[in-house]
Amino acid sequence: MNAEGWELVGLHDPSATGADERWALLEYLTARGATLEQMVQAHRLGMLPAVAGDLVLERESSTLSVDEVADRCAVAVERVQRLLLALGLPVATDSKLPKDFETLMASFEQGAILMGEDAILAFTRVLGAAATTIAEAAVALFYAELGPGTGREGPDEVARARVSERATLAFATVPEVLSAALVAQFDRAVRRAVLTRGWASPTEMQDEAGAVGRETTALGFVDLVGSTAWAEGLSLRDHSVALSRFESAAWSSAVLAGGRVVKMIGDEVFFAAPSADAACRIGTKVCRAAMEDPLLPPARGAVGYGMVTAREGDYFGPVVNLVSRLVRVASPGAIVATQEAAEALSADNWTLRELDPQSIMGLGSPVRVFAVRGADSQPR
Secondary structure (H helix, E strand, C coil): CCHHHHHHCCCCCCCCCCHHHHHHHHHHHHHCCCCHHHHHHHHHCCCHHHHHHHHHHCCCCEEECHHHHHHHHCCCHHHHHHHHHHHCCCCCCCCCEECCHHHHHHHHHHHHHHHCHHHHHHHHHHHHHHHHHHHHHHHHHHHHHHCCCCCCCCCCHHHHHHHHHHHHHHHCCHHHHHHHHHHHHHHHHHHHHHHHHCCCCHHHHHHHHCCCCEEEEEEEEEEECCHHHHHHCCCHHHHHHHHHHHHHHHHHHHHHCCCEEEEEECCEEEEEECCHHHHHHHHHHHHHHHHHCCCCCCEEEEEEEEEEEEECCEEECHHHHHHHHHHHHCCCCCEEEEHHHHHHCCCCCEEEEECCCECCCCCCCCECEEEEEECCCCCC
16 A cells, blocks of 8 residues: 555545654554554544454454354354344344354254253343453453553553554463363362252252252451542542452462352452351452552442352352342441341351341241351450
């Protein structure tokens, strides 16, 4: 492409400020295989330097259309589109898909036969949500650390293109890392399932739980006290950094206690644990971490124990609702427990103090609640 061609499509204006810089960028991108169409579209979006990163992600295998996948897998186009929709991907028939999407489609069909279509679609949505979260987190990280206004994006467009290229190369290793992490977490999840659910017969499971998919577990919530007013006094960056440390403390505490973070809900963490003791250890450590952090406000928590419904990596049921509401009962820096959790705690490790019965919306009578602290900690 010559200078006149770039001028004709609006990519280059010799009289504009930074014309030499733009020329260097166009040469850089062209040398790396960028097409005129790619550059024009990115220019319209104000993202021309980012084309260098896009070129890293391009794969020759991305050549199948939805119609071609349907034909190769001998399924209706609507089934391919349904899978794409569950994954959160474009469903237009001319959308380009990787060649190995055939394998994914075949796996979906096998899973639907084995577990039922509704169940496998629900699991596919979990995969799509996880992939979307990872991708969005990667982009957010790039803009937060290397994007406009950070001072690290580079002094000119070519420098910004190189930054985009290097960052994309780094992020391209994420699938490999994720694959290894997923295998390890799958093994960990199977072990937890055997411990909490066992391998009872379907009849025994129905008799004990009332429905397949239910289990007895410990869980807890920890939130930040007065977080709305606290956030108003911080810059956006300080707020983000502080919440990241809160999440990190919750994640580490849960993993070390043999549990897991189910999800973060704004300034609140929801976690599960193999026992009431482990749940209280998690809640206590998170509250202590918040208390010792120079930016975070105090935290408080609640722990429960009982039958819950496990679905798509999350938990549901009356115990979850009860514990989430009991968080407000706890004093800053402390945790409370339901009666069932308190009864399951080791007397050697914890001391309990019964609080006034609490009226909870949706429950006909007040519930018993206990303040919990470690047996070796000082009274508050």
